[in-house]
Amino acid sequence: MYKIISNLNFSVSEDTHRLLCNGRLTQIRLISATDDLMKALIQCCDTKQFFIFLKQYTQYLQIAPVGIIGPKEASQSEYIFAEKLGQSLADLGLPIICGGRNGVMEAVCKGVHQHGGMSIGLIPSGNLFESNHYVKQIVTTNMGPTRNSLIALSAFSLVAIGGGMGTLSEIAYGLHYGKPVFITSTAPYVEGVVLSDNLDEIITLVIAELLNFNDD
Template sequence: MTGTGSGDGNGLRLCPRTRRLRRAGYALDAWSLAWSEDVTPLPDGPDLAPVAALRALHEAGPVRAVPVGVIGPKAASPRQTEVAHALGAAVADLGLQLLCGGKNGVMEAACRGNAEAGGRPIGLVPDEEWDAANPFVAIPLATGIGPARNVLIARASFALVAVGGGYGTLSEMAFGLHFDRLVLALEDAPAVEGAIRCADVEEVCERLARRFLRLDAG
């Protein structure tokens, strides 16, 4: 995912008239998620940090719901479950769409947190019927392709966040990097060259906001 916007993310403002996110010389189209030249004066108001700018953009009107993938083990530890729940809620708070494998463990905890925060999590289940999804998945999609659905999650997401995990999570992270996705790691997620290990959910949100708004180099 590429765009013409670049830089450190400073100077972001939301134009109330056009409902576009602006920075000096550029405007972001909320549907194509691409920056284009705009030399009109910036609107009055304070500069917004990337996370605040993303929230404001979603509050202003429709934004293309390119999903962020949350991945992790079905047999999750209590700590992984806690972090995944917080992550799911944070994704909803940012206005982003959550996508996961739709099963148990980290996936269920992330879906529960997301749903409780007002999100509608999507689950790409490996099974042949939609009702194999965990009860917090709002949009269950049966793939019938087993573990191969990991490729679909990696390809469909603009970024992946791993909370712990084993070989299955490792494969999703590797596919994500192969597809030039932003891959973030929390807790004891597998160490993969190219993946960025984050200290907490707050750092994940900052990196997701920057990537979604095309403010980083990716």
């Protein structure tokens, strides 16, 4: 179970429509603010209540995705870890973005699909059907490995599960763009990443970035 953060106060910036948590900008923006949504929002006092709200009102919200990166030939343990991560993020109502192909990418999309979440796959080619069959939204880039930069740029944080040089480039792009990067012990390690093999810890770190509690 991820660490629950309490004593939260949510509001909305009138200028940007960005959601604020304890006065800090989050990675969420409102598309529209219904009376029911605003009433439910101010009743959220901790992260458990907030993620119930997030799933209930997803259609009214723009939520930045979590980037999941890793090899297209994943080990069994990496595949299982990525699938469980996808399930957990979907349960929270958080979308994911990935390379949309096999291995870790397929596993996380499978987990997201199983739990009714949203996955976005950026395919390196122009062929729609080179994606895995679990990814929900497919974007054909025809950019080859250069599309790794787009994944890192689009996500508010990155989680690397295993990987080689391709994953290393995504990690480097993420750090270059100032994104937090969390990795498992089988992923390439570089200075600036946070290493953890604990699923709940990684989810807690992602939530802290989503709500801008990264300094706490």
